[in-house]
Amino acid sequence: MEILVCVKRVPDTSENEIDINSDGNDIERDDLVYSVNEWDNYAVEEAIQIVDKVGGSVTVVTVGDDESEEVLRREMAMGANNGLLLTDDAFEGSDGKGIATILKGAVEKGNYDLIMTGAQADDGAAQVGGMLAAMMDYPYASLVNLIETGDGKLKVGREIEGGNQEMNEIELPCVLSIQTGINEPRYVGIRGIRKVASVEIPELGVADLGLDAGAIGAGAAKVKRLDYFVPDTGEGAEMLTGSTEEIIAKLVEYLKAKGGLK
Amino acid sequence: MAEIFAYIKHANGVADDSALELIVAAKKIAPDASVTAVVTGTGADLDTICNEMATVYNAVWKIDNAALAYPNAEVIRKALVNILPGDSIVLLPHDTFGMDLGPGLSIKMDSTFAADIVDIEGVDGGTLKIVRQEFSGMASAHVTCDIAGGAVLNIRPGVFQADENKYGGDVVDKSGDAGDLSTKRTFLEVVEAEAGDVDITKSEILVSVGRGIEDEDNVEIVFDLAKAMGADVACSRPIVDAKWLEKSRQVGTSGQTVKPKVYLAMGISGSFQHLGGIKGNPFIVAVNKNMKAPIFQVADVGIEADILEFIPELTEAIEGL
Ligand SMILES: Cc1cc2nc3c(=O)[nH]c(=O)nc-3n(C[C@H](O)[C@H](O)[C@H](O)COP(=O)(O)OP(=O)(O)OC[C@H]3O[C@@H](n4cnc5c(N)ncnc54)[C@H](O)[C@@H]3O)c2cc1C
Ligand SMILES: Cc1cc2nc3c(=O)[nH]c(=O)nc-3n(C[C@H](O)[C@H](O)[C@H](O)COP(=O)(O)OP(=O)(O)OC[C@H]3O[C@@H](n4cnc5c(N)ncnc54)[C@H](O)[C@@H]3O)c2cc1C
Numbered sequence: 394m395e396i397l398v399c400v401k402r403v404p405d406t407s408e409n410e411i412d413i414n415s416d417g418n419d420i421e422r423d424d425l426v427y428s429v430n431e432w433d434n435y436a437v438e439e440a441i442q443i444v445d446k447v448g449g450s451v452t453v454v455t456v457g458d459d460e461s462e463e464v465l466r467r468e469m470a471m472g473a474n475n476g477l478l479l480t481d482d483a484f485e486g487s488d489g490k491g492i493a494t495i496l497k498g499a500v501e502k503g504n505y506d507l508i509m510t511g512a513q514a515d516d517g518a519a520q521v522g523g524m525l526a527a528m529m530d531y532p533y534a535s536l537v538n539l540i541e542t543g544d545g546k547l548k549v550g551r552e553i554e555g556g557n558q559e560m561n562e563i564e565l566p567c568v569l570s571i572q573t574g575i576n577e578p579r580y581v582g583i584r585g586i587r588k589v590a591s592v593e594i595p596e597l598g599v600a601d602l603g604l605d606a607g608a609i610g611a612g613a614a615k616v617k618r619l620d621y622f623v624p625d626t627g628e629g630a631e632m633l634t635g636s637t638e639e640i641i642a643k644l645v646e647y648l649k650a651k652g653g654l655k
Numbered sequence: 656m657a658e659i660f661a662y663i664k665h666a667n668g669v670a671d672d673s674a675l676e677l678i679v680a681a682k683k684i685a686p687d688a689s690v691t692a693v694v695t696g697t698g699a700d701l702d703t704i705c706n707e708m709a710t711v712y713n714a715v716w717k718i719d720n721a722a723l724a725y726p727n728a729e730v731i732r733k734a735l736v737n738i739l740p741g742d743s744i745v746l747l748p749h750d751t752f753g754m755d756l757g758p759g760l761s762i763k764m765d766s767t768f769a770a771d772i773v774d775i776e777g778v779d780g781g782t783l784k785i786v787r788q789e790f791s792g793m794a795s796a797h798v799t800c801d802i803a804g805g806a807v808l809n810i811r812p813g814v815f816q817a818d819e820n821k822y823g824g825d826v827v828d829k830s831g832d833a834g835d836l837s838t839k840r841t842f843l844e845v846v847e848a849e850a851g852d853v854d855i856t857k858s859e860i861l862v863s864v865g866r867g868i869e870d871e872d873n874v875e876i877v878f879d880l881a882k883a884m885g886a887d888v889a890c891s892r893p894i895v896d897a898k899w900l901e902k903s904r905q906v907g908t909s910g911q912t913v914k915p916k917v918y919l920a921m922g923i924s925g926s927f928q929h930l931g932g933i934k935g936n937p938f939i940v941a942v943n944k945n946m947k948a949p950i951f952q953v954a955d956v957g958i959e960a961d962i963l964e965f966i967p968e969l970t971e972a973i974e975g976l
Contacts, residue, residue, distance in 0.1 A: 404790060406790050406791040406793065406924075407866060407924075410793075410945055410947055411790045411793035411794050411947065413794060420790065420794055489758070489768065489770075490761075490762070490767075490768065493758075493762075512754070513754075515789060515790055515791075516770075516787070516789050517770070517771050517787075517788065517789065517791075518770035518771060519749075519754040519758070519770060519771075520757070520758040520768055520770050521758070522758070523754070523755070523756075523757070523758030523759040523762075524758045524759065524761070524762050524768070526759055527732075527758070527759035527760075527762035527763050528762055531839075532729060532838065532839035532840040533729065533755075533759055533840070534755070534840060535728075535751070535754050535755040536751055536754065536755070548843070550846070551751070551755070552751060552909055553751045553752075553845070553909075554750065554751055554908055554909065555848060555908075555909070555910075555911075555912075556848035556902055556905065556909055556910050556911070557845055557846065557847055557848050558845065558846040558848075559842065559844075559845050559846075560842075560843040560844050560845070560846060561727075561840050561841060561842055561843060562840070562841045562843060563839065563840045563841075564839040564840070567839070567840075570754075573892065573893070573896045574892070574895060574896035577897075577898070615767040615800060615801040616767060616768070616769055616798060616799070616800050616801075617798065617799045617800075618796050618797070618798050619784075619796070619797040619798065619799055620796065620797050621789075621794050621795065621796050622795055622796070622797065623795070624786070624795045629951055629952045629954075629957070630939075630941060630951045630952070630953075630954035630955060630956055630957030631955065631956050631957065632951075632956075632957045632958070632959065633956060633957070633958050637960075637965070637968055640958055640960070641968060641969055641972045642972075644940065644956065644958065644969065645972060645973065645976070647938070647940070647956055648884070648917065648940075648973075651916060651917050651938040652859065652860070652916045652917060653860050653884065653886075653916070653917035653919075653938065653940075654860075654884055654885065654973065654976075655859075655860065655884065655885025655886075
């Protein structure tokens, strides 16, 4: 099975405090720690496990800039066979549809049976996989937490509300968005990344992908971010302050009053 | 202004909470717009929902087809593309169903897609101004959407509170326009979640632990605290994904819905999927080392601290009472 996995480089929200810059048009990116979008690691792990079982290869692809290459190398250190970096100044300012259009260019240059994305990325949009599938006229299933391979088709479980699982049969080629928890992504050490440090990663731009420049980038974006702001969220929590002993004493009083101690 | 439609999710003859929230969102786009509920399914349950929605929405479009008995987003997408006007504005809940349907629907309708909308500021010409949250809720953004050619708008569940307004309208049967509904994805069955050894849905006091616990070995201190308090241990999703605790302890939209009196959120950021599982307005205490964590916006009492240090000290203090 030839598998393409889409991965995105994102600021690691568990490692960073996110601050809005003084112009309000972006977050402060200078000291941010970036990593692979959490969901995408599960997708790559799943792809590797499928190929281990039925043969084939795993290609990882990202739309980004030079710095995005590091996330491709990380996923190749996990075991992905090939990397593809889609980069071009014309890609800048693309909305979700623009990103899906660019990825479609890469899909059409290959011969993939299965395309995977993460269920969602840092914007929480959960949009790229479903858009790509519709553009390709491939069937789509989102929030997949189980995959069983079959002949020309897959049996997939989708996570739905309440922890229940919706089982579907889906024909290949198809696009699946992968939910966390489907597997346990393998650990990647520095040594693993060093091993793939010199592997050639092709860079493809607008012309290589046969894209219409008018369909991508800021010009084509119908969804545009105006600014970032700090919402007025009302009072919020009463913050307990003081020494740890004082905080704990106040908290224990609250817990007693609210029925939080038995 | 194009027509506004809201897709009504329902199961077993009961409409989802989003059914009454989407019309509130739609009226924020345009207060005077006529908003049509689109209800798909088959049989008596479908009629029940259609009649119920006809008391609230300005109109109801009913699509009855055996292929729509289970809400398979791929089948529904085909029906909607065949039936809705090309420049429609379609509202969906941003949940496991809306995530499955919305993005692809927008491509097939050749319209604009906006996901996880938490507020709507209004329309200016063909431009809709909305609010979204990014980076796990740590930053909010104003976003504009060009909706002149139609749009699919996924609305975050729970943010537009259902109101008392009842517009009322007729049920129009559109089943004849559904067209070819064959798809390459077939629904097989729903597998119900397994029950665990504790039932946190019945707990009065919950100590809930999130990714801030950092390591499996640290989970023990949470059980110690819960024992001292007479509480049960719950958790956020990453703890279950890492297999540190069983799935039956997960609070949230894809886990359990809990109704405790007191809820301690330890190292939990406060995603809407997590908060969606906390009902009954409990007294929420949040302990987090990041002042920007969105959990502090919903908690009653907040403490900025490292839970790895704070939890053992709290346990000791309670044991000493
Ligand atoms: C400086 C800057 C300006 C931006 N301007 C705009 C703007 O004007 N309008 C706007 O709508 N958005 C804008 N964006 C957001 C950007 O276009 C998003 O990458 C896009 O919306 C898709 O990401 P998502 O988080 O929505 O993906 P989701 O749909 O939530 O992600 C799901 C999955 O899709 C795949 N995927 C997502 N992005 C990529 C990628 N880049 N490469 C490979 N796979 C990917 C991954 O598998 C991911 O797990 C901007 C971003 C930046 C950094
Ligand atoms: C369809 C779907 C369904 C989902 N369903 C659920 C669900 O049912 N339940 C659920 O919980 N999630 C669910 N999620 C995931 C959800 O979006 C979040 O990713 C998740 O809730 C985050 O869990 P968290 O708060 O533990 O982790 P994070 O968001 O990583 O937050 C960890 C927090 O701990 C703090 N922290 C770190 N170290 C320390 C320390 N030493 N001391 C104190 N604080 C510390 C950090 O500041 C941060 O605020 C779902 C997602 C999707 C897409």
